[in-house]
Amino acid sequence: MREKSPLTVVGIGADGWAGLSERAKTVIADAEVVFGGPRQLAYLPSGALQVPWPSPLLPALDGLLAEHASRKICVLASGDPLLSGIGTTLVQRLGIDHVEILPALSSVTLARARLGWPAEETEVVTVVGRDVHRVNRVLAPGRRILVLGSTPSAIADLLKARGYGESRVTVLEELGGPDERVHHSDSTALNVLAIECVGPPLSLVGGLPDDAFEHDGQLTKRDLRASALARLAPTPGELLWDVGAGAGSVAIEWSRVHPSNRAIAVERDPERAARIGRNADTLGVPELRVVLGSAPEALTDLPKPDAIFVGGGLTVPGVLDACLPTGARIVAHGVTLESEQALARAYGEHGGELVRLSVEQAAPLGGFTGWTPARTVTQWSIAP
Numbered sequence: 001m002r003e004k005s006p007l008t009v010v011g012i013g014a015d016g017w018a019g020l021s022e023r024a025k026t027v028i029a030d031a032e033v034v035f036g037g038p039r040q041l042a043y044l045p046s047g048a049l050q051v052p053w054p055s056p057l058l059p060a061l062d063g064l065l066a067e068h069a070s071r072k073i074c075v076l077a078s079g080d081p082l083l084s085g086i087g088t089t090l091v092q093r094l095g096i097d098h099v100e101i102l103p104a105l106s107s108v109t110l111a112r113a114r115l116g117w118p119a120e121e122t123e124v125v126t127v128v129g130r131d132v133h134r135v136n137r138v139l140a141p142g143r144r145i146l147v148l149g150s151t152p153s154a155i156a157d158l159l160k161a162r163g164y165g166e167s168r169v170t171v172l173e174e175l176g177g178p179d180e181r182v183h184h185s186d187s188t189a190l191n192v193l194a195i196e197c198v199g200p201p202l203s204l205v206g207g208l209p210d211d212a213f214e215h216d217g218q219l220t221k222r223d224l225r226a227s228a229l230a231r232l233a234p235t236p237g238e239l240l241w242d243v244g245a246g247a248g249s250v251a252i253e254w255s256r257v258h259p260s261n262r263a264i265a266v267e268r269d270p271e272r273a274a275r276i277g278r279n280a281d282t283l284g285v286p287e288l289r290v291v292l293g294s295a296p297e298a299l300t301d302l303p304k305p306d307a308i309f310v311g312g313g314l315t316v317p318g319v320l321d322a323c324l325p326t327g328a329r330i331v332a333h334g335v336t337l338e339s340e341q342a343l344a345r346a347y348g349e350h351g352g353e354l355v356r357l358s359v360e361q362a363a364p365l366g367g368f369t370g371w372t373p374a375r376t377v378t379q380w381s382i383a384p
Helices: 022-030 058-067 086-094 107-115 132-138 152-161 222-232 249-256 270-282 319-326 337-350
Strands: 007-012 033-036 049-052 073-078 099-102 122-126 144-148 168-173 181-183 191-196 239-243 262-267 289-292 307-310 329-334 353-357 360-365 368-373 377-382
Touching: 007 022, 007 086, 022 073, 022 099, 058 086, 073 086, 086 099, 107 122, 107 144, 107 168, 107 191, 122 132, 132 144, 132 152, 132 270, 152 168, 152 191, 222 249, 222 307, 222 329, 222 353, 222 377, 239 249, 239 319, 249 262, 249 270, 249 307, 262 270, 270 289, 307 319, 319 329, 319 337, 329 337, 337 353, 337 377
Parallel strands: 007 073, 007 099, 033 049, 033 073, 122 144, 239 262, 239 307, 262 289, 307 329
Antiparallel strands: 144 191, 168 181, 168 191, 329 377, 353 377, 360 368
16 A cells, blocks of 8 residues: 555535545545635535635646645545546646545436436546537437536537437436436536437548538548548547648547547648638537648647648648658648659658559439549558
């Protein structure tokens, strides 16, 4: 067993002091200073110095901890401190060796208990301090979703916009407390929203239909996008640069693979850059970062990527040269003779894989059906 931590985070529910374990009560009673929100502190009997969190909290957090570093500290958190709570922030900043977590039942656990929803069949999305469009990523027919940190009206508007207006939304308020309510009306109280999805399917597999994206023609088409994503090989937590992003389709599909995936779309045209943001919201990845600028200059101060897609700008001097030193997996597409020559040179100098992709679609031809070819695309890919 490790040594006792100088800082303990205690989860407290809507049932307040009465719902705490004896160990949690002892930790609070032994503390010299207790941090928490006004609502949480109000549950406690008099005793230790009580310090309400300031707003905004994060800029002041390090200073507050330093000010009371010599004291035995207790931090109050709602329910499970590691579920969109202060416990996550403290562990990230101080390390788990310096933080002890005493969780209470989370709002998610209580909501599932009220609804009879198994954990393995329930998706949880937090929009606490985040964009509500994150919910769009997980919408699927028959799916059960718990949303933390939103209002019923915001969720209702989002569901209607995505064709899920028939979904059943349950509002669960003040779970575990004396004022608990489970109902289907609008509310602004502290709540969890439960969604039973009814609407059109949208795959998480790379290669969404082209009409899933708003675009002006500058779009990596479906079959070519699926091929690029297969070689980019996204895994959870990785970062992608999408250079010359157009409609942002590659960056968006990369981000949809897993909620921890990140992407930066680099686009020089302001209208297209704004369009990327709208597409990211619609398809459930609002955290996608859009950088307005031209490569290679716009790449200079970006965080190191795990993978790079170059969909435009191959003939601009220095673009590939800026990507290669990152050590990332790279996939680049060229449709012109000049961009194809640039990829052929890269293949000759660095190796990798060079392929030509030709897609034809059946279309009416007089009274018959014939093949209509799209532009052939040259694809170069390389992995470290």
